[in-house]
Amino acid sequence: MTEELAHPAPSPSDPQPGQALWQACLDQLAQDLPAQQFATWIKPLSAQISEDLSRATLYVPNRFTLDWIRAQYAGRIASVLELIYGQPVMLELALAQRVSAVRTQAPAANSQVQGGDAAPAQQRPDEAQANAVPRNRLNPALTFETLVEGTANRMARAAAMHVAGMPGHLYNPLFIYGGVGLGKTHLVHAVGNKLLADRPNAKVLYIHAEQFVSDVVKSYQRKTFDEFKQRYHSLDLLLIDDVQFFANKDRTQEEFFNAFEALLAKKSHIVMTSDTYPKGLADIHERLVSRFDSGLTVAIEPPELEMRVAILINKARAENVEMPEEVAFFVAKNVRSNVRELEGALRKILAYSRFNQKEISIQLAREALRDLLSIQNRQISVENIQKTVADYYKIKVADMYSKKRPASIARPRQIAMYLAKELTQKSLPEIGELFGGRDHTTVLHAVRKISGERQQLTELNQQLHVLEQTLKG
Numbered sequence: 001m002t003e004e005l006a007h008p009a010p011s012p013s014d015p016q017p018g019q020a021l022w023q024a025c026l027d028q029l030a031q032d033l034p035a036q037q038f039a040t041w042i043k044p045l046s047a048q049i050s051e052d053l054s055r056a057t058l059y060v061p062n063r064f065t066l067d068w069i070r071a072q073y074a075g076r077i078a079s080v081l082e083l084i085y086g087q088p089v090m091l092e093l094a095l096a097q098r099v100s101a102v103r104t105q106a107p108a109a110n111s112q113v114q115g116g117d118a119a120p121a122q123q124r125p126d127e128a129q130a131n132a133v134p135r136n137r138l139n140p141a142l143t144f145e146t147l148v149e150g151t152a153n154r155m156a157r158a159a160a161m162h163v164a165g166m167p168g169h170l171y172n173p174l175f176i177y178g179g180v181g182l183g184k185t186h187l188v189h190a191v192g193n194k195l196l197a198d199r200p201n202a203k204v205l206y207i208h209a210e211q212f213v214s215d216v217v218k219s220y221q222r223k224t225f226d227e228f229k230q231r232y233h234s235l236d237l238l239l240i241d242d243v244q245f246f247a248n249k250d251r252t253q254e255e256f257f258n259a260f261e262a263l264l265a266k267k268s269h270i271v272m273t274s275d276t277y278p279k280g281l282a283d284i285h286e287r288l289v290s291r292f293d294s295g296l297t298v299a300i301e302p303p304e305l306e307m308r309v310a311i312l313i314n315k316a317r318a319e320n321v322e323m324p325e326e327v328a329f330f331v332a333k334n335v336r337s338n339v340r341e342l343e344g345a346l347r348k349i350l351a352y353s354r355f356n357q358k359e360i361s362i363q364l365a366r367e368a369l370r371d372l373l374s375i376q377n378r379q380i381s382v383e384n385i386q387k388t389v390a391d392y393y394k395i396k397v398a399d400m401y402s403k404k405r406p407a408s409i410a411r412p413r414q415i416a417m418y419l420a421k422e423l424t425q426k427s428l429p430e431i432g433e434l435f436g437g438r439d440h441t442t443v444l445h446a447v448r449k450i451s452g453e454r455q456q457l458t459e460l461n462q463q464l465h466v467l468e469q470t471l472k473g
């Protein structure tokens with residue numbers, strides 16, 4: 001693959017391989033990204049690449065930039081590095097303040113490279129960043145229009161739309177929770193962007209909870225609580241991300257409580273996100289938890305298959321690429337955990353297609369995602385098979401190990417045994433053991449029976465096909 005790349009892939013024997021790799025990555029990103037984004041976020045990065053090229057550390061000046069780079073660009077940078085080098089390069093993000101400590105520990109041969117001709121990140125004046133990040137900290141790209149709707153986020157989206165259209169009324173506070181990479185941050189930015197589109201003078205602020213913590217600490221140290229209060233208490237809309245980060249931060253919780261009360265009293269709106277529902281939050285004072293829960297609490301679930309397909313097609317289109325539906329289905333079936341991973345897979349496919357100048361097809365997607373797919377294939381376990389088959393035939397997983405014999409249970413159990421033999425490296429006795437301590441001859445009987453019937457019964461063959469696809473991902 002590497003010989004077909006736009007840049008010759010550096011090898012660890014090049015004089016300064018880290019520098020060459022990072023420069024090639026920058027060149028590629030400069031082509032891929034809008035000039036403004038590249039100049040603002042990527043060019044100023046300071047990179048340190050380990051001698052064996054297995055690890056790249058990017059230094060960023062502050063927490064906000066770190067979160068931003070992680071959310072928006074880290075996946076893309078990692079896949080470009082991987083494509084150029086031909087092997088995965090582990091990407092780390094670190095705050096520039098720690099550079100001196102890291103430098104003293106780093107081996108002398110490590111190359112510390114700046115993005116383009118920018119000043120070192122730790123020396124850049126704060127003003128440069130202040131210019132780059134809008135004061136309300138909203139990302140204009142994260143809107144309702146770019147957020148694909150599906151069963152998984154329908155309720156949260158509807159509530160967020162309502163808040164954006166009529167802030168200060170219903171659902172205050174709006175508390176959105178869900179697992180990583182499911183679109184919580186996107187949704188809160190969408191609320192802010194919509195309100196500003198309707199009312200450009202509205203005072204809106206998006207902030208990550210960690211940034212709020214750091215604001216509290218700073219105003220405590222500098223004795224600037226009046227400014228702090230002025231800033232937060234005068235908002236029309238406060239969007240605060242990942243409030244689970246308030247855990248064990250008493251002073252922050254107190255200040256947030258004050259801000260919360262002040263904002264609600266003046267009918268300003270608060271939208272919060274978290275990785276869990278309010279009562280599931282650990283180490284947060286009860287009075288805050290009960291306030292979090294006093295408006296509307298909605299979950300965002302992992303996206304279902306159709307939604308994943310739509311997200312892929314939409315995101316590809318945003319990059320001016322038409323992704324054939326069958327390819328989107330293939331990817332969506334294989335990448336199931338969250339949207340961020342889906343985006344990562346898409347980036348890999350686009351980069352792979354661009355580098356190799358090949359049309360996007362299932363075969364190309366398979367090649368581009370081969371690491372990810374092989375990990376999944378390796379992960380097929382008997383437990384996984386039992387659960388998938390039980391779900392498919394709507395029986396209990398416990399029936400896989402039970403002694404029950406009715407056909408409605410015995411048959412799915414035989415199918416699961418057959419798949420365990422086909423898809424794992426386990427021996428017949430090992431499989432028997434995992435099916436409630438059955439004898440290996442019982443497993444052998446099941447394997448022979450199902451494989452024989454599969455040749456004759458189209459319906460069974462189809463069911464097995466679906467199960468295999470599901471399990472292989």
Ligand SMILES: Nc1ncnc2c1ncn2[C@@H]1O[C@H](COP(=O)(O)OP(=O)(O)OP(=O)(O)O)[C@@H](O)[C@H]1O
Pocket residue numbers: 071142146147148149153178179180181182183184185186187311339340343
């Ligand atoms: N329904 C969706 N439609 C389009 N893009 C989406 C959707 N959901 C998530 N995304 C995209 O997926 C990526 C991850 O989403 P986001 O950062 O909002 O997740 P999150 O839930 O806040 O995750 P975390 O808890 O890790 O911060 C973003 O680039 C976002 O734009």
